[in-house]
Amino acid sequence: MTAHSTLIDRHERRWIAISAALLASFAVLIGIAGFALGVQVPTLEQRVDPAKLNEDPVWSQPGVREIVPGRKYEVYIIAQTWMFVPREIVVPAGAKVTFYVTSRDIQHGFKVLDTDLNVQVIPGYVGKLSYTFKEPGEYKFICTEYCGLGHAAMAGVIKVVPPEEYQSSQ
Amino acid sequence: MGEYTLTRSEKRFIGWHLFIAISALAIGSFYGPMQAFNYAGWNFYPTLKKWHIAESYYQGLTLHGVLNAVVWTTFFITGFLTFNMIYGLKRPLKYPKLNALGFWMMVVGLVLTAYAILANQASVLYTFYPPMKASWIFYLGLVLLVVGSWIEGYGFYFTLHQWKKDNPGVRTPFIAFASVATMVLWQLATLGVAIETLFMLLPWSLGWLEGIDIQLARTFFWWFGHPLVYFWLLPAYISWYGYLPKQAGGKLFSDTMARLAFWLFILLSVPVGFHHQFVDPGVAPGWKYIHALLTLSVVIPSMMTLFTVVASLEYAGIKRGGKGLLGWLAKLPWDDPIVAAQLLAGLLFIFGGIGGVVNASYNTNLILHNTAWVPGHFHLTVSTAVTLTFMGISYWLVPYLTGRELCCRKVALAQVYLWATGMAIFSQAMHSLGLLGAPRRTPLGEAPYVPPEWSGLLLRVGIGGIFLLIAVYMYIWIMAHTAFFGRKAEKPVEVQVAEPMQDVQLTPEWLDAWKPWIAGAVGLILIAYTPVLMELISHMVPVAAPKMKLW
Numbered sequence: 001m002t003a004h005s006t007l008i009d010r011h012e013r014r015w016i017a018i019s020a021a022l023l024a025s026f027a028v029l030i031g032i033a034g035f036a037l038g039v040q041v042p043t044l045e046q047r048v049d050p051a052k053l054n055e056d057p058v059w060s061q062p063g064v065r066e067i068v069p070g071r072k073y074e075v076y077i078i079a080q081t082w083m084f085v086p087r088e089i090v091v092p093a094g095a096k097v098t099f100y101v102t103s104r105d106i107q108h109g110f111k112v113l114d115t116d117l118n119v120q121v122i123p124g125y126v127g128k129l130s131y132t133f134k135e136p137g138e139y140k141f142i143c144t145e146y147c148g149l150g151h152a153a154m155a156g157v158i159k160v161v162p163p164e165e166y167q168s169s170q
Numbered sequence: 171m172g173e174y175t176l177t178r179s180e181k182r183f184i185g186w187h188l189f190i191a192i193s194a195l196a197i198g199s200f201y202g203p204m205q206a207f208n209y210a211g212w213n214f215y216p217t218l219k220k221w222h223i224a225e226s227y228y229q230g231l232t233l234h235g236v237l238n239a240v241v242w243t244t245f246f247i248t249g250f251l252t253f254n255m256i257y258g259l260k261r262p263l264k265y266p267k268l269n270a271l272g273f274w275m276m277v278v279g280l281v282l283t284a285y286a287i288l289a290n291q292a293s294v295l296y297t298f299y300p301p302m303k304a305s306w307i308f309y310l311g312l313v314l315l316v317v318g319s320w321i322e323g324y325g326f327y328f329t330l331h332q333w334k335k336d337n338p339g340v341r342t343p344f345i346a347f348a349s350v351a352t353m354v355l356w357q358l359a360t361l362g363v364a365i366e367t368l369f370m371l372l373p374w375s376l377g378w379l380e381g382i383d384i385q386l387a388r389t390f391f392w393w394f395g396h397p398l399v400y401f402w403l404l405p406a407y408i409s410w411y412g413y414l415p416k417q418a419g420g421k422l423f424s425d426t427m428a429r430l431a432f433w434l435f436i437l438l439s440v441p442v443g444f445h446h447q448f449v450d451p452g453v454a455p456g457w458k459y460i461h462a463l464l465t466l467s468v469v470i471p472s473m474m475t476l477f478t479v480v481a482s483l484e485y486a487g488i489k490r491g492g493k494g495l496l497g498w499l500a501k502l503p504w505d506d507p508i509v510a511a512q513l514l515a516g517l518l519f520i521f522g523g524i525g526g527v528v529n530a531s532y533n534t535n536l537i538l539h540n541t542a543w544v545p546g547h548f549h550l551t552v553s554t555a556v557t558l559t560f561m562g563i564s565y566w567l568v569p570y571l572t573g574r575e576l577c578c579r580k581v582a583l584a585q586v587y588l589w590a591t592g593m594a595i596f597s598q599a600m601h602s603l604g605l606l607g608a609p610r611r612t613p614l615g616e617a618p619y620v621p622p623e624w625s626g627l628l629l630r631v632g633i634g635g636i637f638l639l640i641a642v643y644m645y646i647w648i649m650a651h652t653a654f655f656g657r658k659a660e661k662p663v664e665v666q667v668a669e670p671m672q673d674v675q676l677t678p679e680w681l682d683a684w685k686p687w688i689a690g691a692v693g694l695i696l697i698a699y700t701p702v703l704m705e706l707i708s709h710m711v712p713v714a715a716p717k718m719k720l721w
Binding site for chain 1: 226228300302383385424453458467473474477481527534535536537539607611612613619676677678713720
């Protein structure tokens with residue numbers, strides 16, 4: 001090693017060590033955020049034939065499902081050229097919402113503005129991702145993958161309402 | 171020792187590469203600013219449609235992506251690497267006809283691909299994600315383009331092999347070594363897209379396959395898609411290590427570290443593709459995290475490059491009379507377009523690198539995946555670090571190849587600064603838009619959901635586009651004027667290859683041995699990809715193409 005080390009400048013060795021330490025600390029931090037604190041990337045829920053969504057008991061009825069009132073909700077969204085089904089979703093603030101997203105035809109993107117909800121929508125695959133909307137308000141979701149001429153207009157909205165209001169509207 | 175010169179036919183062969191590269195840039199770069207103008211609310215696409223220059227924003231975007239990111243880069247790189255091989259080894263190619271075959275195959279591929287796009291049969295962007303389906307002519311053209319570049323690479327291998335036989339024990343000259351390394355990286359990388367195209371897209375587009383698995387196709391694509399950026403970047407690094415120190419008036423600080431950096435790129439730059447697929451449902455989080463770690467490790471050779479290049483420049487600046495901690499910086503020849511192009515490229519690349527670390531960092535990617543941040547990022551890397559360096563290279567290489575003087579040096583100098591300024595304005599605004607959630611690949615001038623708060627940034631994207639539109643055609647004009655009407659040079663251009671500070675023979679021998687590094691790279695690719703590919707292949711969901719044309 002010593003023979004080689006003389007070829008690497010002392011300052012450069014230090015520079016590489018500092019760079020490596022910095023990158024290692026990034027790796028640890030994103031690992032903790034992802035696997036311990038739950039800032040997690042989307043995962044696979046199931047595979048599904050995109051041509052047969054209408055025959056599927058779950059996917060023939062996309063939309064919101066209440067699992068535990070006020071606390072837990074599931075939302076099924078189908079992306080297709082050039083719209084989301086459904087386009088409008090209402091959930092209460094403070095509840096954990098799990099999204100299941102798939103495509104009926106080609107690739108799309110599903111991104112909810114002002115959140116870290118983001119999934120590549122791939123026909124044949126159902127992406128799963130969760131979020132708790134703390135504040136009531138309107139959150140737009142948009143298609144972020146090129147899908148043809150109507151792509152720029154492909155969007156929808158999540159209406160997050162105060163829990164009391166949500167219960168009375170049901 | 172007399173100056174080694176290339177023969178007329180070698181110069182012409184390399185010249186053809188550059189001619190096609192620059193012609194592609196001339197067409198492709200017209201559409202980039204049109205997209206930027208659409209963002210700013212100046213939508214020229216209806217006019218372009220009327221004049222049959224572009225049927226849609228997306229045809230323009232496909233032309234911009236394919237011609238600039240694939241054709242300009244691949245042809246410029248194969249041409250520049252061919253020069254490095256011949257000039258670096260001071261010998262002709264072993265089989266010039268083999269390289270010519272590769273080149274003409276690339277040209278045929280280009281013609282087919284361009285035909286499909288121009289006929290509006292392939293507005294699928296340069297990632298051509300299925301199941302959106304282009305004409306089979308598009309995929310066939312891409313295959314020929316890639317295979318042609320492989321054949322040119324084989325020509326390099328034979329040439330190096332012969333040189334090593336003739337020069338036992340001598341370290342391969344850096345520019346030739348690094349050129350072969352770049353080709354090795356390219357061949358490892360393009361295996362992924364070759365599998366995707368040959369076994370999935372091409373038979374499917376010809377109707378021989380009913381459906382293909384989309385997640386699998388994406389995974390093969392990104393096996394290729396990220397090392398592709400290193401295929402663009404490494405030739406710029408060759409110039410920064412191998413030429414720039416001399417052009418700036420100094421020497422290469424460390425030949426050893428330059429070579430080590432190239433080996434680390436071969437080792438680490440392929441098994442990182444999942445960092446483009448962090449939000450894909452079909453890849454497990456654990457594997458995504460492993461690729462994130464590998465991507466962070468590939469930052470190390472770039473940090474080494476930063477150190478070595480800056481140290482080489484510092485030496486040059488001190489030799490030119492620079493005093494104090496940063497005095498050397500001011501003494502560098504900022505008024506030489508060849509040097510200034512590379513200095514500005516390197517400077518903006520620092521921000522490209524920082525953005526790249528953010529992209530690669532697993533969950534931070536959730537914020538920016540498929541947003542305007544991403545094109546903001548790669549316009550600092552491929553369009554500035556790489557393209558601006560290539561422009562700087564062409565300011566000496568084209569005069570060398572044609573035997574004509576570079577026309578209008580001052581225009582060239584202004585061109586370089588305009589390009590860097592335009593890219594800085596454009597990229598900064600794109601990064602900010604991305605953080606606010608603006609999607610990429612979208613004519614934001616027409617999207618109904620764009621809030622009024624984005625308008626200032628959208629305007630800045632358009633202003634960046636104005637700078638770039640002017641700067642690119644200044645470049646094209648300088649190149650055309652030099653190559654076809656330039657004054658005959660009285661004495662040939664002196665090729666400025668940097669000498670290392672230490673004797674090259676002191677560079678350890680294991681840095682000139684190919685087999686262990688390539689074996690290591692193949693091993694890492696197998697480890698990083700086999701389990702996920704096996705899982706995807708054993709659960710394929712065949713998906714058919716949409717029944718109608720979507721663009």
